[in-house]
Amino acid sequence: MSFYPKMHGGLAAGIYIARTFHHQVNDRKMKLFFMRVMTLAFLLTLNCVLLAAGTSGQDLSQTRLSIDLRDVSLKTALKRIEGSTSYSFSFRTADISSAGRVSLSAKDISLEKLLSELFSSAGLSYEVINSNIIIKKNRPSIGVESENILDNGGIKGRVVDDKGQAVVNASVLIMETKIGTAADDNGRFSFTGIAPGTYRLQISAIGYLTLTKSVVVSSNQITDANMALQADATTNMTEITVTALGIKKERRELGYSAQEVKGDALVASHQSNIVNALQGQATGLQINSGGGAPGQGAKILLRGINSLDPNRDFQPLFVIDGVPIDNATSTDDGSELLSVGNRASDINPDDIESVNILKGGAATALYGLRAATGAIIITTKSGKAGKLRVQCTSTGSIDEINKYPETQGVYTQGNLGVYDSSSFWPGFGPTIAEAKAIDPTHPDKLFNNFKHGYKQGKSIRNSLNISGGNERATFTAAFSQFNQDGIMPFTDYRNYSAKVGGDFKISEKLRFGTSLNYIKSGGRRQNADRYNENLTYFAPRWDIWDYIKPDGSQKTIVGSDNWNPIYILYGTHYVDDVDRIISNSNITYSPFKWLDVSYRFGIDHYNDSRILTKPGPLGVPDELYSLGDFENGVMNVYNATNTVLNSTFMLNFKNSLGTHLKSSLKIGHDLYKTKKNYQYTDGDTLIVPTFYSLSNVKRTTGRSYTRDYRIIGLFADWTLSWDNFLYLTLTGRNDITSTLRKENRSFFYPSASISYVFSENFNLPSWMTFGKVRFSVAGIGKDAVPYATAKGFQIGSPLTNNVSPFNLSDQIGDTNLIAEFTTSYEAGFELRFLQNRLGLDFTYYNNTSKDLLIPVKVPVTSGYDQIYLNSGSIRNKGLEISVSGTPVQTKDFSWDIRVNYTKNVNKVLSIYPDLKEITMGSQFGYSSSTVTQKYIPGYPVGALFGRNYERYYGDKEENPEVLEKDLPIVIGANGFPVLNPASKQQYIANSQPKWIGSFSSTLRYKNFNLYFLFDAQQGVYRFNQFANFLASFALQKDAEHRNDIVVFPGVLEDGTPNTKPVWLGQGTGPDGVDYGSAGYYRAYYRAASENFVEDASWVRLRTLSLGYSVPVALVQKTKILQGASITFSGNNLWLSTKYSTFDPESSSTNSGSVSDGFAGFTYPATRNYILSVNLNF
């Protein structure tokens, strides 16, 4: 059936929307209109559903109807029949139009009869394939007497792929007669009434090479002709991509950029955290690994920051097999610096089939507000019909610190150049030689604590995947075990995962699938920030590994009052233990070819239990007890449960509207409910020093917390396609959230996207294989965080007299909050050349967000510290370019390359009118060199501000807000650079990368496979707190120059060049001048933030892997094995960066935090050497 004429209106309306969207996104009228179009489409389809509801079956004689035709064209007549039955007609207009007008009235006539009445005089015949009635003009051709029906034969057959699977909808054409048909769901097709003779049968299907085969038809015989199509390896233009809500679409349909990363590419790096594995794999993706801690979190940002709430998780929505999961990094228990993981790190990477990255508004519109920052769609491995497959993979890795700061190796412990083996000061003493003269036990060389304090880490993962099944049911099971020892002493992580799943085809119309995944993860985590700080203080003349006395108490530098960093780690146990279940069930009922009714229910539930213990004083003689770290013994217990429920109901109407136009309309309802509860009990002062029990503490305080958050969504997605080249998708979603008040909690946002595969329409030069342009515009709404509008009183911890004070919460929300709204435009093209040997994908986008929900820091004089307001707007625009190529492809050797390039520029357009700035984060630096990341209109979101040296402006007008690095530094009369007052905070640099790029390549030679991936982030600046601390203790390499006499380049206040030589050391210099007890590094150098906002750009060899697959012939001799391969790989084998301390990729903020301007005392990144063995049974 079809509603072809009306469809024209619909299509036109859609185009109209696309054209005028620009101006009217928020216009209510527009929304109304859009909804009307959607409703119309829906009603039309529904209408057909109800009309057709009575009929089914193949036999035309069984289909009865009543009809009254008066002087109508045959075409109209056919339409009327389509409207009353479940059949649809395919015909050539030319064949029909020659037939005259018809008049016919009949009651309860069989369709068979009706058709013969209609066609007899028109010289038409028909054949029925499934519910398609194909009308043909009777024409005598190729010398066959069409009248002689009895003598005619037929052809039937099945179209399969190279694996024997049916190729559904393959088009089959008898080239001589131009008669064609399509293969059904089982790949079967048939022709009858074919005159005897030899015919060429052409079989084509998207994604397969077209096959032509000769068939001999004999009279009164049906010839069998089974066809096996070869997949077209060179084209992926028919690649099916999983889009929002698990909807599979052909890539060519997409009016927005979407990149798919295959499981193999993810596995190459053998990262335990799926987020880390995505590094460099797609454009528009900015990933910052937290560091190399076992099980450590990593954060991911798609197309920049489009929201301004510094406390809100900006990470994209993670969806596994259609079910959104929790990817929070929970630090409710104050574990910001304890390298806890983001919850997506629970996912077994060996079980991932593919990851799709949905970036733009149009791509994520159906997920609604939860995907306002994009979505990562993970598809796990599913069962395939056929024999039982067993895959076993074992991976072992050895990890080491990949970059550590060079430290000075000349000066030893002491102060003012005087040696003191019990000094607090690790490096202000004399040279080693001078110290040795005093203390013969002094070693010949100083340790580099930042190298010496880390050890070799290792990890091992074993995973087993089993799958199999038949046409009715498939199942899959995946088990994995992962154990890791970190490079930092006393850190580890383990993860056990078991998953079972199955898909069942109960009948042709009913399918059911389910999966259940249990994960147990967690490990011992440490505060790397504190550890590195302690390493800084600890005099490198002593060996930190000599950290414990036989009685179990600490061994450290006596008299220095510095604690042994390793002993602190030894004593501190912070262990998290997560039990998690992710389950997913879905059912699809397809009553008709054109309708799927599906329902999916997902649950993600975990319990996160964390225990922190620290020992009390052991009470042994001469004990050195670090009160600051161990606090007289601690036992803290944290228990959190988090449940995410997701229910999606969807109707999918698929229609062919005549030969060219196809429609697919999806209407759905989505329900999302998440609840988090936690209880935190803090026990201080242990009675028995190392007995860890809450009954062994002197005081306990507790708190509990509940968060309930719900969303209801209604959505529609209407995709229209015209032949195989023009696609229009309109989506609309209405979210109703629990975080905004009733009047404002329901909001609607539409999207429209167009994809035009122009290579199907134009005669392009032969070297151009494929070309597509796309454009999309989308609105995305985003609600407030839970309880943003709430106010009330908190109950504080009990005071020492056991009274619990109630105080007003200093955070409040504007009760009139509305959803923030982002409008995004995206345009791009996709080109392929030279038979797909070279491909180019280009995207430009421009996203503007307004009414941003921000917890605005307000004057405390208002009575509150923070008020949640709709305030401010921001713009992100960028380019994404991806080039792929296959320079060489022969039977034995192939070479693939891919280059990804991403550039995102963002700018804060406005903030709340009465405010000058919004502080996003800051990190301490000595002597007021603290650096702050702020939102200020006109600046990028990553703007870093700090204290700098004074500059000489001369006649130039000074902009006090911005550091002009190129101007000469003002040198004071004492010969040292002049520092600005601490209150003068200037913009120094931007922490957001200028561009991100990657270059990867795969070379295959026979059974060998070499893969490498280089990636880069350029133009990134970070405050290096670590370097600031090193400078404060004169430990950096450069501090070896401390006894130099220098003339600082710069000018005096009057602009004349500085000529005064000064000494950099402490105390009285060789020139007899007293330079004070601090010395240059402590008095000047460390106080200027500009010295520590370092260029954190890098280029690295992210992954290099060499694999060898054992030849199949050899493997199969074992009778058990089907395949075997071995892979050697390495991560972070090479790194080029100007950054002075650890790998700048690691960040000192936890993976849930958005401030990225700080990378200092982090858990250092690692270099991994990996061996992996894969066996298939």
Next chain:
Amino acid sequence: MRSIIKISFLFILLTNISACNKFLDKLDNPNLVQDPPLDGLLATVTFKTGTNVYSLGDVTSYYTQYLASNSSGSDADIYNEVDYSTTWTNFYTAMSNLKQLADKAAVQNSPHHQGIAKILLGFNINLLTNTFGDVPYSQALEGLNLLVPAFDDQATLYTTSLNLLDEGIADLEKDGNGFEIDSRSDLIHHGDTDAWIKTAYALKARYLNQVSKSAEYSTTEILAALDKAYTSNDDDAMLTAFEGLSPWNEAAVNNANLNLDGWLSTQFVDALNGTTFGVMDPRLPRIASITKFGDYRGTPNGEGRIGSGTNEEESYLSLDGFYSAAGAPLLMITNAETEFIRAEASFRNDDLPGAYAAYIAGITAHMTKLGVAESDMDAYLANPAVGVGASNITLDLIFKEKYVVMFLNPEAWVDARRFDYKYKDFELPTGASLDDFIRRLAYPSVETSRNGANVPEVNSLKERLRFDE
């Protein structure tokens, strides 16, 4: 088939119409209390106001040279602008809760809760304005109604703080209307309304005495207020319950753990160890730690430590001293202080015997409070530099002794400015960034960055506040 579709749509419809409202009604934060008990708020406001004395005292004690930083050229020591955002925020947090208490008490009609709230509001405002000058009050604490409040001038704030005391007294004198002040939640006077009234009068005397440089100064009013104020050390307004360690004890503990804090200034130590006045004050061992040399040594403001800071070459707040022992109380206003207010007012009223008697009573009260042995106390009072006799009493002596009594209290800086820093041997800190003594603080960044348009300009930290002009 029809039925399936119908049911499906019915399902959507139902969830969205009937169940939807209930399903989505999750606006209220279950982790916050909507209607706290008045006494729950009372605990907060008494605690926070008491703690503010520490919070501000930790700022002003460097200017009064009770304390000195261990590092040389420390901003606080040498009069550089320091960002006191935390202190400022602490005051407004306390005041915000006080306003909540006052409003709730008014609604519930509990005059005693209201009275305490008003007295403490006045207390906070007075400390603030004497430190920062103009500050927001009449437009402040309005939340969403007024996010960026204007600043009130000092004269208005001064009057406001006095008026709030009068209103508080009036409220406390009313019938309690059935509301008891919970003795445990009142962390200052433990439910004793009479004690609160005395404190209100003591504060009134303090405030009236603050304008000694101005024409509005009235000894009559001061003495009248004092007559209704404290009579013994038992009346002292002080905080004795804490979140963990008592704040000055925490400073001493931190120092012992090498997070250097609570270092005593040479000015203060020398004033008590005999260097300046030739008499060893028996209170010094009750305050300061002894050095490794067996004596008491301060650190000159601006100069910083001599050695590594860990070798006990200087005196610190003592771990068992009166002000810094475990659980040490935070003094807001004391009987010893009111005696010195009486001494000063009497002196200015030309009542020398009255002034001298109050001077001796003040020293005695303070020494008693600190637990000085009677014999030591007598010896000290008998020293000719101290026990000068009524005819020889001077304003300098009164200020000199009050300086000791007011140790660590922010009101001491008001005294220092009224006295124009004329304490014996009181000098500018080493490397001072001003050519004269500091007279006020700059506005903190928490206010300048968020309420920039309203913050008054401060040209110099030498600018005198209204009471000091």
